[in-house]
Amino acid sequence: MxxxxxxxxxxxxxxxxxxxxxxxxxxxxxxxxxxxxxxxxxxxxxxxxxxxxxxxxGVRVPALDARVHPHYGVFSPVRAEYVDLVAHAPLPPPADCRAGRRIAFDLGTGTGVLAAVLARRGIDHIVATDISPRALDCARENVRRLHLTGRIHVVGPGLFPDGRADLVVCNPPWIPARPTSALEQGVYDPGSGMLNSFLTGLTAHLEPGGEGWLVLSDLAEHLGLRTRGELLAGIEAAGLRVVDRMDARPRHPRARDVTDPLHAARAAEATSLWRLASR
Structure with a gap:
């Protein structure tokens, strides 16, 4: 109404x-x-x-012990599970072990929260990208607020930056459907376009021994919009292998709201960090 x-x-x-x-x-x-x-x-x-x-x-992010300030139309980091996965997954070794310097890409950075987590974990240089000018402005503002401008370089609009990295992180929108407003763009990925672009472009942007971290909810699987087999087939077709997978259960209130029409799917949902490497 x-x-x-x-x-x-x-x-x-x-x-x-x-x-x-x-x-x-x-x-x-x-x-x-x-x-x-x-x-x-x-x-x-x-x-x-x-x-x-x-x-x-702002939204308090425990993994940063700080607040992140989302802009209109930029996905807000209110769901701590996906941030915590990136905060605790084992980092790959740097390609140049003698220099000991790690480089990471954060694709679809949004507020810049995952780039900030990587910087706090000791990654020396992070290139953060997004296709949305709103998100780029938002990420740059948060990087300044967190005093990380010397470690994080926000570029775009685009998905992959030039060059290769030891670690490439991507948290694409979870639902393969078309958004109906700017507020939904951080949740909906029409035709799984961003997910597929990440998978197919990953190998060309990884340093030897590097990893790609795909952070993805399986809500679409529970809603019948994508199958686990389709995801695994996409990973294989891109010349990638799964090194490991870390799962986290949802802690947001909607997962416990029995009046929500999507309660069954939300209660069964898991967010996973897929550690991927070239075959």
Missing amino acids: LGRLIVLLGDDYRLNLRRAPDVRRACHEAYGPPSAPMAVSLTELLGVIGAHQWRTK
Whole structure:
């Protein structure tokens, strides 16, 4: 019902309603500078306000002992399990053992949270990429906040940067379907495009002895949108092998919400870190 309610924003994003909150800053962050009056659904506006609150207050990430500030349309690191997997998986040795210097790529960096975790784990240089200009701005802001500009270089838009790395990390959107709004772009990956691009391009960007870490929920499997066999076939077709897999159960409240229509799938969900290497 809320999605059917439409509100009119003035040419300065002001809501001309009695007792209406001031949404101008939130709308500016989501839509850019105002130019003309615009109509949006109430559901959309509530999402914009929520995104502004997250951006202002930040989300505490225990693995960093710090807060990360997501922008509108950038996936928020509220699910600690995927961050914890990257914080605890064994690191591959550096290609140049004499120098002892590790290089990592973080593909689809979003807020930059995984790049920051890798830096805190001692990775010497991380190149973080994203196809979204919003995400690139968000990651750069968080890298500055965390005082990691000397270790993390945010580049894009694109998926793979130039060169090779000892470790390539990718946490693609989990659901192979098309998003209906900017707020869903961190969850939906139409046709598994980003997942497949990561797998097919990984070997060409790994140093000898390097690893690719695919961090992926199996929610799509429980919803019948992708099978485990299809994922394994994609890994094999890309000339990769599975070194190991680490799993984490969901800890977010929706996994325990029995009124959620997707409760059965969410309760069975696991997030996995697949350690991949060239065959």
